[in-house]
Amino acid sequence: xxxxxxxxxxxxxxxxxxxxxxxxxxxxxxxxxxxxxxxxxxxxxxxxxxxxxxxxxxxxxxxxxxxxxxxxxxxxxxxxxxxxxxxxxxxxxxxxxxxxxxxxxxxxxxxxxxxxxxxxxxxxxxxxxxxxxxxxxxxxxxxxxxxxxxxxxxxxxxxxxxxxxxxxxxxxxxxxxxxxxxxxxxxxxxxxxxxxxxxxxxxxxxxxxxxxxxxxxxxxxxxxxxxxxxxxxxxxxxxxxxxxxxxxxxxxxxxxxxxxxxxxxxxxxxxxxxxxxxxxxxxxxx
Amino acid sequence: xxxxxxxxxxxxxxxxxxxxxxxxxxxxxxxxxxxxxxxxxxxxxxxxxxxxxxxxxxxxxxxxxxxxxxxxxxxxxxxxxxxxxxxxxxxxxxxxxxxxxxxxxxxxxxxxxxxxxxxxxxxxxxxxxxxxxxxxxxxxxxxxxxxxxxxxxxxxxxxxxxxxxxxxxxxxxxxxxxxxxxxxxxxxxxxxxxxxxxxxxxxxxxxxxxxxxxxxxxxxxxxxxxxxxxxxxxxxxxxxxxxxxxxxxxxxxxxxxxxxxxxxxxxxxxxxxxxxxxxxxxxxxxxxxxxxxxxxxxxxxxxxxxxxxxxxxxxxxxxxxxxxxxxxxxxxxxxxxxxxxxxxxxxxxxxxxxxxxxxxxxxxxxxxxxxxxxxxxxxxxxxxxxxxxxxxxxxxxxxxxxxxxxxxxxxxxxxxxxxxxxxxxxxxxxxxxxxxxxxxxxxxxxxxxxxxxxxxxxxxxxxxxxxxxxxxxxxxxxxxxxxxxxxxxxxxxxxxxxxxxxxxxxxxxxxxxxxxxxxxxxxxxxxxxxxxxxxxxxxxx
Numbered sequence: 001x002x003x004x005x006x007x008x009x010x011x012x013x014x015x016x017x018x019x020x021x022x023x024x025x026x027x028x029x030x031x032x033x034x035x036x037x038x039x040x041x042x043x044x045x046x047x048x049x050x051x052x053x054x055x056x057x058x059x060x061x062x063x064x065x066x067x068x069x070x071x072x073x074x075x076x077x078x079x080x081x082x083x084x085x086x087x088x089x090x091x092x093x094x095x096x097x098x099x100x101x102x103x104x105x106x107x108x109x110x111x112x113x114x115x116x117x118x119x120x121x122x123x124x125x126x127x128x129x130x131x132x133x134x135x136x137x138x139x140x141x142x143x144x145x146x147x148x149x150x151x152x153x154x155x156x157x158x159x160x161x162x163x164x165x166x167x168x169x170x171x172x173x174x175x176x177x178x179x180x181x182x183x184x185x186x187x188x189x190x191x192x193x194x195x196x197x198x199x200x201x202x203x204x205x206x207x208x209x210x211x212x213x214x215x216x217x218x219x220x221x222x223x224x225x226x227x228x229x230x231x232x233x234x235x236x237x238x239x240x241x242x243x244x245x246x247x248x249x250x251x252x253x254x255x256x257x258x259x260x261x262x263x264x265x266x267x268x269x270x271x272x273x274x275x276x277x278x279x280x281x282x283x284x285x286x
Numbered sequence: 287x288x289x290x291x292x293x294x295x296x297x298x299x300x301x302x303x304x305x306x307x308x309x310x311x312x313x314x315x316x317x318x319x320x321x322x323x324x325x326x327x328x329x330x331x332x333x334x335x336x337x338x339x340x341x342x343x344x345x346x347x348x349x350x351x352x353x354x355x356x357x358x359x360x361x362x363x364x365x366x367x368x369x370x371x372x373x374x375x376x377x378x379x380x381x382x383x384x385x386x387x388x389x390x391x392x393x394x395x396x397x398x399x400x401x402x403x404x405x406x407x408x409x410x411x412x413x414x415x416x417x418x419x420x421x422x423x424x425x426x427x428x429x430x431x432x433x434x435x436x437x438x439x440x441x442x443x444x445x446x447x448x449x450x451x452x453x454x455x456x457x458x459x460x461x462x463x464x465x466x467x468x469x470x471x472x473x474x475x476x477x478x479x480x481x482x483x484x485x486x487x488x489x490x491x492x493x494x495x496x497x498x499x500x501x502x503x504x505x506x507x508x509x510x511x512x513x514x515x516x517x518x519x520x521x522x523x524x525x526x527x528x529x530x531x532x533x534x535x536x537x538x539x540x541x542x543x544x545x546x547x548x549x550x551x552x553x554x555x556x557x558x559x560x561x562x563x564x565x566x567x568x569x570x571x572x573x574x575x576x577x578x579x580x581x582x583x584x585x586x587x588x589x590x591x592x593x594x595x596x597x598x599x600x601x602x603x604x605x606x607x608x609x610x611x612x613x614x615x616x617x618x619x620x621x622x623x624x625x626x627x628x629x630x631x632x633x634x635x636x637x638x639x640x641x642x643x644x645x646x647x648x649x650x651x652x653x654x655x656x657x658x659x660x661x662x663x664x665x666x667x668x669x670x671x672x673x674x675x676x677x678x679x680x681x682x683x684x685x686x687x688x689x690x691x692x693x694x695x696x697x698x699x700x701x702x703x704x705x706x707x708x709x710x711x712x713x714x715x716x717x718x719x720x721x722x723x724x725x726x727x728x729x730x731x732x733x734x735x736x737x738x739x740x741x742x743x744x745x746x747x748x749x750x751x752x753x754x755x756x757x758x759x760x761x762x763x764x765x766x767x768x769x770x771x772x773x774x775x776x777x778x779x780x781x782x783x784x785x786x787x788x789x790x791x792x793x794x795x796x797x798x799x800x801x802x803x804x805x806x807x808x809x810x811x812x813x814x815x816x817x818x819x820x821x822x823x824x825x826x827x
Contacts, residue, residue: 050678051671053596070530071597071671216296229691230664231674244511247518248534258300265293 023274030271041084049073060252067252079257082235083264089149089218094210096153105164122158130155134217135226148227152214160206167199201279208272212265235261319821321502325513326526326812332507336465339452342414346712347811352452352470358804377751378442381435389494391455392475399427404456440751446714473498496817517791525791528667529599532789538826539791546806547610548711550672551782553734554581564728569703574658579638584781585774587631587683594784597671602784607765607773610785615761620773631683649684657686661700662707664691669707672783701734711808715761719746722772735779741770795823
């Protein structure tokens with residue numbers, strides 16, 4: 001992302017592109033890979049990842065790119081399915097989080113008392129470790145993918161709420177809002193016509209940047225053994241199971257799923273940062 | 287940015303985990319040749335309530351710190367231990383046991399008949415729920431060496447209980463403190479318990495039986511991969527590992543696979559869910575397994591040999607009725623069933639009206655889909671493998687099994703309504719009374735499938751009134767008596783799958799005397815023959 005200034009060469013076709021094109025290409029590529037992961041994982045039925053005890057604990061090969069586990073299941077398909085699940089949970093959680101953040105920050109902007117309540121709520125949620133809260137919420141909802149999604153959603157709205165709240169406060173002091181108030185426009189009208197268009201960028205970028213957090217937390221929770229059954233393909237479960245077999249030298253069980261998770265999260269981060277550049281050009285010069 | 291930190295943390299964790307695995311090894315704790323360090327123990331790992339037999343410490347296994355009235359021998363007969371002789375009356379409602387008069391507890395008090403009576407009465411009244419003393423009315427000390435056990439029903443299996451319960455001193459016993467400061471008359475005496483880590487025992491020089499060779503015995507509470515790693519680091523003499531590790535080679539160790547009578551199988555509730563609840567409020571019955579055709583199709587359709595080879599890592603042994611094949615009351619007819627017959631399973635289903643009407647590969651009948659949830663304990667990898675393999679196999683003949691990994695707290699509420707992967711096995715035939723006797727259904731883990739078969743009850747009642755050797759035929763008839771029984775030939779009330787083995791990595795310098803080892807019951811009994819263990823050469827440093 002940051003290599004635009006170190007010695008452009010005429011032999012390097014990438015260097016000839018301007019920042020906007022480069023940014024668009026980066027976004028396109030990362031989104032493309034993410035979409036492929038999600039779509040291909042949707043075509044994998046977890047019932048089809050069958051055991052094959054003739055091929056247990058096989059190292060990576062052309063037949064099994066990521067090797068096989070202790071029940072002879074193909075780790076490539078399991079990882080892909082796990083990543084797909086992560087992205088789905090991440091999507092659910094970040095959209096829910098953003099909705100909560102939008103609603104709360106707009107409610108907070110209506111009057112001083114509600115604003116206090118909401119900042120207090122934000123502080124409250126920030127003061128409890130995320131992972132504890134997620135585990136508590138997902139268990140009280142009966143576990144499963146649903147419990148984990150809601151658990152992650154209910155804990156990740158805080159930072160976006162803070163950003164939106166500050167942004168809205170700033171916009172409310174501007175002249176055109178004051179003018180509209182004098183003209184007798186309702187609060188709802190001002191919120192819709194003046195404030196919302198100005199914070200859309202923040203909302204979109206914020207939502208995308210919640211993704212990596214949500215995915216990481218989903219992986220951590222399933223890693224700790226909460227939420228899903230130990231035979232189901234979730235990335236955290238795969239990683240925690242791999243720990244048991246590292247001692248017997250099965251390094252591929254941890255390496256490839258771990259790397260895939262890392263790349264997935266990185267892709268979201270890259271996409272988010274670049275979308276921010278496009279939508280908010282001033283930040284491109286930071 | 288915040289997420290960069292997260293990414294960094296994950297990268298570091300992955301690298302650390304892999305580096306840790308690669309660099310595994312390093313310094314090891316040294317032990318002398320006359321000391322044992324063992325990462326193996328019996329059922330359930332570290333005993334929560336400590337080393338109190340009354341609260342469940344090594345109920346089915348050698349209690350080490352305490353001693354028992356009788357001991358099991360490898361040929362499955364009982365020999366006297368604390369007892370010098372015992373007899374039962376003709377209908378097995380009263381037992382009289384004479385005990386040795388020369389036994390002292392490690393606190394130097396004498397073990398007499400009163401201690402024995404106290405221990406049994408206490409166990410029957412306040413004991414842990416997995417101790418089966420429901421038949422004991424009262425134990426009384428007639429004199430210092432004679433104990434009389436009065437039972438409330440005929441129970442020819444009460445002799446088995448004589449081999450299970452370690453005797454505690456009646457004068458100093460306190461159920462709050464005894465577990466962490468146990469006093470007994472066994473081959474070892476208690477020194478120190480580091481909770482969550484280890485227990486250290488020392489040889490009891492006053493022990494009346496055969497003295498073990500090892501002065502000090504340290505039991506580490508390490509499980510699964512932790513035990514395996516300890517063996518790799520040469521820190522232990524014996525490490526118990528799950529079967530999934532049994533094919534690995536560890537330098538300086540040999541793999542000892544001990545035969546067990548420990549069988550894995552699923553309870554299939556035989557009654558329909560009619561809204562009935564147990565006393566604890568848990569649902570009873572299952573509308574899918576309530577149909578005998580489903581249970582039969584599962585029994586004949588699944589391939590136990592494949593499971594023994596695959597899910598049980600080639601160490602399994604197919605089993606059809608929960609009675610391990612080495613036991614004297616194993617049923618030859620049942621053990622000759624041929625399974626893995628998908629065509630037969632399909633035929634059983636279609637004859638009973640189960641048809642695939644919506645083309646999803648799963649059969650239906652009267653709008654009920656042949657879909658069942660099978661719960662397994664997430665801690666036990668072999669149960670997970672069994673559940674997953676069963677799901678794959680059952681799909682072939684149109685039954686959907688959803689495997690659900692869970693814990694016992696959660697499974698408690700599904701015991702009477704959903705199939706659960708169980709492990710059972712002891713040399714005490716009364717386990718069959720617990721599993722199948724009609725009256726017991728709904729009480730904790732007893733008769734989870736709600737079996738209600740008067741012929742089965744009858745055989746159990748008969749067996750309870752007969753002496754051990756003649757009762758075998760009655761116990762065997764519980765499985766199949768020519769017209770009915772719990773096995774696939776009869777009610778197909780349980781889906782028994784296979785016997786497992788217990789795998790122990792044993793240091794090359796140590797001989798654990800495999801030929802005098804007992805058949806391992808459920809949970810294992812590695813210390814059953816610790817008297818015969820022998821250090822054949824010095825430990826390699």
